[in-house]
Amino acid sequence: MSKSLKKAKDAQKDYRWIKKLVTKAYDISTGEAEKGKKRQVVANLFVGDWTKCLGTEGQESQIKFRGGEGYVPSDSIGEERILEIYFIDVGQGDSILIQTADDKRILIDGGRDKSAYSFIRWKYNLKKYHKDFDAVIMTHGDTDHTGGLFPLLNDDHVLVKAIYHNGIAKRTKKPVLGKEEKVKGKEMLVELYSDIEDLEPKAGELTRTYKKWVEAVSQARDRALQSNIDFKCIRADQNTEPLVLDKKKPLKISFLNPINLDSKNSPKLMKFGRPSETINGNSVAVLLEYGKARILLCGDMNEKAEKQFLEHCKQETPIAHVFKANHHGSQDFTTEFLRIIQPWVTVVSSGDQPDYGHPRANPLGSLGRYAPNVIERPLLFSTEIGATFKGVDFKSEDVGIQLYEKTNYGLINVRTNGEWLAAGRVYNRRRGKGRYAKSLWDWERYAFNLKNAKPLTDTLTRAA
Numbered sequence: 001m002s003k004s005l006k007k008a009k010d011a012q013k014d015y016r017w018i019k020k021l022v023t024k025a026y027d028i029s030t031g032e033a034e035k036g037k038k039r040q041v042v043a044n045l046f047v048g049d050w051t052k053c054l055g056t057e058g059q060e061s062q063i064k065f066r067g068g069e070g071y072v073p074s075d076s077i078g079e080e081r082i083l084e085i086y087f088i089d090v091g092q093g094d095s096i097l098i099q100t101a102d103d104k105r106i107l108i109d110g111g112r113d114k115s116a117y118s119f120i121r122w123k124y125n126l127k128k129y130h131k132d133f134d135a136v137i138m139t140h141g142d143t144d145h146t147g148g149l150f151p152l153l154n155d156d157h158v159l160v161k162a163i164y165h166n167g168i169a170k171r172t173k174k175p176v177l178g179k180e181e182k183v184k185g186k187e188m189l190v191e192l193y194s195d196i197e198d199l200e201p202k203a204g205e206l207t208r209t210y211k212k213w214v215e216a217v218s219q220a221r222d223r224a225l226q227s228n229i230d231f232k233c234i235r236a237d238q239n240t241e242p243l244v245l246d247k248k249k250p251l252k253i254s255f256l257n258p259i260n261l262d263s264k265n266s267p268k269l270m271k272f273g274r275p276s277e278t279i280n281g282n283s284v285a286v287l288l289e290y291g292k293a294r295i296l297l298c299g300d301m302n303e304k305a306e307k308q309f310l311e312h313c314k315q316e317t318p319i320a321h322v323f324k325a326n327h328h329g330s331q332d333f334t335t336e337f338l339r340i341i342q343p344w345v346t347v348v349s350s351g352d353q354p355d356y357g358h359p360r361a362n363p364l365g366s367l368g369r370y371a372p373n374v375i376e377r378p379l380l381f382s383t384e385i386g387a388t389f390k391g392v393d394f395k396s397e398d399v400g401i402q403l404y405e406k407t408n409y410g411l412i413n414v415r416t417n418g419e420w421l422a423a424g425r426v427y428n429r430r431r432g433k434g435r436y437a438k439s440l441w442d443w444e445r446y447a448f449n450l451k452n453a454k455p456l457t458d459t460l461t462r463a464a
Contacts, residue, residue, distance in 0.1 A: 012103065016063070016077040018049045021422055021458040022443050023077075025070030029057045042070045044443055047422050047460070048082045048415040082417045083251060083290050087324065087347045089383040089410035090115040093144030094349045096297060096324065097123075098288070102246040106253070108137045108286070108297055110148030117151040119411070126157040132229075134245060135253075136220075137164045137236075139283040139299030142276075143209050153216035159227055160220045162243075166258050166282050167192035167235035167267065169199055170207045176275045187271040188261060189278065194235040196221065236284045238312065239264060249291065249418060257285035257301060259312050272304040281305030287320065291418015292450040296320035296341060306337040318342030318372055321421055321450065322414055324349065325367065338370040344448065345423050347412050348382040374453040379423060379446055383410035420460055422447040 025043040026033075033039040043065060045051070051063040051072075061074045084099040090111025097120060098106040110116045124131045136153070139145055152158055168177055168189065178191025193199045196217040199206070203214050217233060224231035234240065237260035243253040258281075262268040272281040283299025296319055301309070306326070323343035346367045371378030415422045424445035447456040454462050 012050075014052055016051050016053050016061075016079060017081050018045045018047050018051065018072075018076060019078040019080065019460070020076045021047050021445055021447050021456070021460055022424075023072050025063065025065065025068075025072050027070055029060050029062070029071045031057055041440065042068055044441060045072070046413060046415070046424060046443055046445070047447075048084050051077055053077070080417065082415050083293070085288075085295065085322075085414040086119075087349060087381070087383060087412040087414070088116045088119050089412075090144075090148060090349070093148075094139070094299065094324070095145075095148055098251075100246050100251050101249060104245045104251075105131065105133045106135045106137065106243075106245075107133060107149075107152065109139055109145040109299070110150075110152060112144040112147040114148060114151055116148040117155075120152065121155075126155060130157045130159065132159045132161065135162045135164060135243060136160050137284055137286065138166075138213070139285075139297075140166055140279050141168065141170060141210060141213065142279060142300065145299065146209060146213060150212050150216045153220040156223065158220075159224055159229060160231070161224065161229055162232040162234060163196075163217055163220065164234050164236040164240075164255070164284060166269075166279075166284050167194065167237075168269070168279055168282060169193055169202070169210050170275065170279070171205045171210075172207055173205065177271075177278060180271060181268070183261070183268065188268040189271055189282075190266075190268055192235060192267050192269065194233065196233045235267070237267065237269075252289040254287045254289070255284065256287055256296075256313075256315070257298065257305065257309055258282035259308055270304075270308055272302065277302060277304070281308075285309075287315070290416060293322075293416040293418055293421055294320045295322040295414070296343070297324045298326050301326045303334050306334045310334075310336055310340070313340065315340075321345060321448075322347070322423075323367075335370065338367065342370055342372040343367065343378070344371060344375045344453065345379040345414065345421070345446075346381070347414075348380070372453075375448070376453075377455075381412045381423065381425065383412060416450070419451070420447055420449055420456060422460075 023045045024041050025045055027040045027042045028037055045065060051065045054062040054064055056074060059074055060071045061077060062071055081101040083101060086097040088095040093111035094109040095111040095116035096108040170176055177189050181188055181190045196214060199214050203211055221231045236255045237258050238256055239260055240255040245251045258269050260267045269282050272278045280300035281302050281304055283301050285298035285301060288295040317340045319341045320343055322345045323341050325346050325348045367380055368378050413424050424443050426441035426443055428442040447460055449456060456462060
């Protein structure tokens with residue numbers, strides 16, 4: 001454990017965590033309100049949000065939270081921390097941050113630009129503190145998944161212990177994806193890398209994105225080694241040893257894709273057609289298991305890859321409660337794949353720039369159709385729909401032009417303690433009048449009992 005992480009853990013000894021689905025924080029206590037002062041809501045806090053207890057007054061606690069201070073019922077905070085998953089709004093791209101109950105972090109993809117990095121930098125105050133990441137997973141090398149990883153890996157305030165990838169490196173000349181072989185009539189990729197040192201001598205042959213990838217991973221490796229961290233760079237496939245974090249309540253991360261069609265020492269990946277199809281189809285896919293909760297994240301897997309996955313799948317049906325829709329809601333999918341997943345909650349990560357028309361109508365309709373019968377109202381979140389804009393008038397030479405400014409990023413929150421599952425997003429920004437809060441958000445929120453799929457109230461108990 002790094003010194004900076006130990007310091008952060010020591011500071012968290014006084015932390016408490018919101019244990020109700022949504023809790024209102026007020027600017028003054030009930031006691032002060034009874035003296036005639038008007039009470040204002042200064043924040044709506046979501047389950048799992050951190051707080052620091054500053055004191056108690058009657059049945060209320062004065063707390064500090066991100067962005068302010070306030071008073072909440074004492075029974076709305078507790079010492080149990082839960083698993084937090086953030087589907088970050090990066091426009092057209094993917095980025096998923098996983099925060100464990102034991103303060104471990106994993107980042108899957110980073111989007112195209114600095115949107116994800118900016119969120120992480122804000123969340124962990126990287127300008128002031130250092131943070132360790134147990135793993136960074138690059139599902140595949142497309143720019144809309146890798147671009148935002150570079151600033152994170154190059155940040156001196158970040159220490160990464162392990163990097164997982166699909167082993168494919170794209171070159172500027174043919175064969176674009178390295179050497180190929182025909183095995184039993186099928187074209188396969190055979191020139192795959194594992195450790196980043198395998199690629200460093202070939203950097204001159206690589207595309208610009210992969211050159212930057214080599215440089216960034218090398219920087220992260222050197223920084224880890226200087227801090228006496230045993231850094232690993234691992235090519236992942238269905239045979240890769242699962243990553244298990246936290247001892248008290250383990251989070252197990254299993255690797256399900258790409259499918260290695262040969263041995264560990266002689267890996268071969270299926271060629272699915274054009275280089276872009278092959279890179280997407282061989283995305284690293286992971287299954288998160290935490291108590292009863294199961295979350296499936298598959299990058300940009302496409303129809304051909306899903307069919308191959310089904311041939312080799314050894315998972316129980318249904319696979320997952322939460323599913324990050326493949327390839328931003330592309331029409332390149334199979335209903336058979338959705339039938340074995342049967343997600344309760346689906347998140348689509350997409351955007352308008354560049355405009356690929358994602359998400360498409362047929363996968364959106366199918367996602368609801370293939371939810372299990374046990375869940376009466378399946379959920380479908382979209383980072384693009386979650387984002388909101390306001391009009392901004394701009395006048396040039398007496399001609400009015402209507403522009404738009406993003407006022408709310410479409411961050412989708414999923415949180416679980418392994419017994420229940422909560423999902424939500426913020427909306428309706430309103431100005432708060434409290435001393436500390438600059439703005440106030442409402443929550444669209446849902447919660448389910450993982451044992452029987454029954455919806456839960458804000459107290460995380462079943463409605464009467």
